[in-house]
Amino acid sequence: MSQYPSAAPGQKTFKLNTGAPIPVVGLGTWQSAPGEVAKAVESAIKAGYRHIDCAWMYGNEHEVGEGIKAAGVPREELFITTKIWGTYHRRPEEGLDDSLKKLGLDYVDLLLVQHWPIPLIIRGDEKIPLNADGSRAIDAEWTVEQTWELMEKLHATGKAKAIGVSNCSTAYLERILSKAKIVPAANQIELHPFLPQHKLVSYCQSKGIVPQAYSPLGSSGGPVLQDPLVTEIASKHGADPAQVVISWAAQRGVVVLPKSVTPSRIATNAKLITLSDDEMLKLNELSQQPGKAVRLIQPAWGVDLQFDN
Ligand SMILES: NC(=O)c1ccc[n+]([C@@H]2O[C@H](COP(=O)([O-])OP(=O)(O)OC[C@H]3O[C@@H](n4cnc5c(N)ncnc54)[C@H](OP(=O)(O)O)[C@@H]3O)[C@@H](O)[C@H]2O)c1
Structure with missing residues (x-):
């Protein structure tokens, strides 16, 4: 167990490098259909959630704002x-x-840049501008280091209490850190037992960057919640498979962002259970079984993001 970092089981908040607490479990809002996400956010906050993960790209921040209100x-x-x-x-x-206007807020607690570390060219309101050959139109004249410099200026306005990154591998983090005046407070990455990201989590933690798990349940229709080890541990604890994988990530010191629009799941997902050292070890090593390791979220950027799988 000792080769894998761990946090106190059941911890409710971690600390960002700004000193601010961040709730360990937050509600994900990606792919929450129109008409569903406001209710999901309201139900989550009423169930005790204090952390909501949004993005301009999800196109539903106005509804998230309604739910918050x-x-x-x-x-x-x-x-x-x-x-x-x-x-x-x-x-x-x-x-x-634009996000603040839609959310009905005057600041966010955490602003992540590089939703993906890939600058795209600006062409009207297009979210994913394409080249003539159908590939994604990347802004090759702009770098992640330049984006981070603008983020640091934005932080000074007070509209983002903390700034961080998303989908950054160690190689990308090193590029940013080599120029940064402010160390990113968080790095949001795909993370579940089939993609435990041990090296990247350790690297982030060694730099004071809080790792955040997206798609922690293996996203919609993923194989993680049906895995025999996960279901066996769940039945031993009288818990849902989702609680097992959420608690596993939290017990590693990782913020977890399960998405649900189902009130009963929203409520159970926030109930952390305490896993034994043996259960943690087995889950930590599950992806080493043949055929298990998988990266589920792989947009066709056509760029090597230099992740160490
Ligand atoms: N930074 C990035 O690039 C990035 C990328 C992907 C995701 N994210 C963030 O991470 C969040 C979570 O990732 P995700 O949405 O991909 O997937 P996820 O949270 O791993 O899985 C969501 C799926 O699991 C279902 N589910 C939720 N609770 C469950 C439970 N207790 N038992 C069984 N099924 C359950 C949900 O269904 P129902 O909703 O129908 O209940 C939904 O189909 C996103 O919403 C977003 O906020 C960030």
Whole structure:
């Protein structure tokens, strides 16, 4: 067990390098269909969630804002994250302002840039501009280091209490850190027992960067929740498979962002269970079994993001 970092089981918040607490479990909002996400957010906050993970790209921040308002919890009790999309890398303040307007907020607690570390060319309102051959139109004249410099300026405005990154491999983090005045507070990456990201998690933690798990349940229709080890541990604890994988990530010191629009699942997903050292070890090593390791979220960027799988 000792070769894998761990946090106190059941911990409710971790600390960002700004000193601010970040709730360990946050509600994901990607692919929450129109008409569903406001209710999901309201139901999550009423069930005790204080952390909501949003993004400009998800196209539903106005509904997330409605859910936040309907829940009636004071703003300062909530931790809201949003992300800057590739077409805003040269102008992150515009992206953040648009998100804030839609969310009905005047600041976010965490702003992640490089939703993917890939600047896209700006062509009207297109979210994913394409080249004539159908490939994604990447802005080759702009770098992640330049984007981070603009993020640091944006942080100074107070509209983003902390700034971080998303989908950054160690190689990309090293590029940013080589120029950064502010160390990213978080790195949001795909992470579940079939993609445990041990090296990247350790690297982030060694730099004071809080790792965040997206698609922690293996995303919609993924194989993780049906895995025999996961279901066996779940039945031993009288818990849902989702609680097992969420608690496993949290017990490693990783913030976890399960998405659900189903009130009963939203409620159980936030109930962490305590896994034994043996269960942690088995889950930590599950992806080493033949055929298990998988990266589920792989947009066709046509760029090597230099992840160490
Ligand atoms: N930074 C990035 O590039 C990035 C990429 C992907 C995701 N994210 C963030 O991470 C969040 C989570 O990732 P994700 O949406 O890909 O997938 P996920 O949270 O791994 O899985 C969501 C799926 O699991 C189902 N589910 C939820 N709770 C369950 C439970 N207790 N038992 C069984 N099934 C359950 C949901 O269904 P129902 O909703 O129908 O209940 C949904 O189909 C996103 O919403 C987003 O906020 C970020």
